[in-house]
Amino acid sequence: MPRNYVRKSSRQSWDPASMLKAIEAVNNGEMGWLKASKTYHIPQATLRRHALQKNKTLKKGEKRLGRFKTTFPVEVERQLVEHLKLLESRFFGLTRQDVLELAYNLAVKNGFEHQFNIQKKAAGKDWLRGFRKRNRDITLRKPEATSAARAQAFNKPQVAQFFKVFDQIMQKENIDPMRIYNADESALSTVQRPQKIFATAGRKQVGAITSAERGSHVRVVCCMCTAGNFIPPALIFPRKNMKKELADHAPAGTLCIAQESGWMTGPVFLQWLQHFQKYVKASPTEKVLLIVDGHASHKYLDALV
Known part of the structure; x- marks a missing residue:
């Protein structure tokens, strides 16, 4: 049988719900075979067969064309x-x-x-x-890599607890909803991915010039508030000493930090907090709520005091 078969017959175009109503009407003596057939738009022979349960493989109201059937009910x-x-x-x-x-x-x-x-x-x-x-409600999708720690933390009790604490802080500290900030880090690759190009057919290897074959990553720290305002980003370069040229063409106000591993650490987070304070001007009377994840660097003692 063709995989993309298009049905050409109008057989069994009746409604299963109408079939059950027609059978009930006949069994209760409200209608005869002919009247029930015309009223519910079901062929009389089909109605008789279903009402008298002459189908060995189908129940009342069910329908199936051909000799093929699905493996599972x-x-x-x-x-x-x-x-x-x-x-x-x-x-x-x-x-x-x-x-x-x-x-x-x-x-x-x-x-x-x-x-x-x-x-x-x-x-x-x-x-x-x-x-x-x-079953159109399922489909093949490419999943996003998710760590076990994140999967365990993202559940209904944990999310409910977060919003409970969030509510308590907002009411206790009387924080303006427009003064809520969220910060997170991500990685930027220093090597461009070449796009597809036209090349000689049959050639085994095709190359394109990039900055390097294997590049390192630069960490970027982004922060945004509920009003839609952005704090200038911070870039963490994996190197010992900082060069001013690395900040060329960066957004105005970008904080550039040199750190040997290129990762966010406690001292680096403290530097970023000072950068954050420079733009938000938090004070005892104008408090700010900053939401970050549970990374160890965010628990650095000097940054908390």
Whole structure:
């Protein structure tokens, strides 16, 4: 059967809900076969067959064309879909191959008739294609790498606790909602990624000039408030001594710091806090709430006092 089969027949275009109503009307003596057929727009022969339960493989109101049938009943497929969603929400999503093997094991252990590959112990690509077409609420996605520490911290109790503490601080310190800032660090690569170019067909190796083949990363610290204002960024260069030329073409007010490893440390965070204070002008009467993550550098004693 073609993989992208387009139906050409109008058979079984009746509504399953209407079929059940028609059967109920006939069984209760409210209508005869002909009247129920015309009222609910169902062929009389089909109505008789369903009402008298002459279909060996289908229940009342169900319909299926052709001799082909799905490996799993609808309710089992939905349970499988919900299982995939649950695992994905817990950061343990299944790959394509995992799903194929799971479908095979599910069919074997529950005694469902199947045409899966017994040698590979996995369902086929055709089954997966049909499974995805029948269940449009799941799709293949490339997951973002997430550390175990972040996954454990990002859950309902932890998020609820965060907002509870946040509420208490806002009320106790009487902080203006427009004076809430959030800061985070990220990495910038110093090596450009070449774009695709036209080259001689059959050539084994194609190159393009970049600043280096393997580059180091420069840490950038960005901070923004709820009003949409930005603090000038800070750049942490992996070197012992700072050169003024490294700040060329950087945004106005950028703080440039030289640190051997290029990572955020306690002393570097203290420097950034002084840079932060220069622009926000926090005081006992004009307090500011700064939200950062739980990195060790943010707990540096000199920065907390």
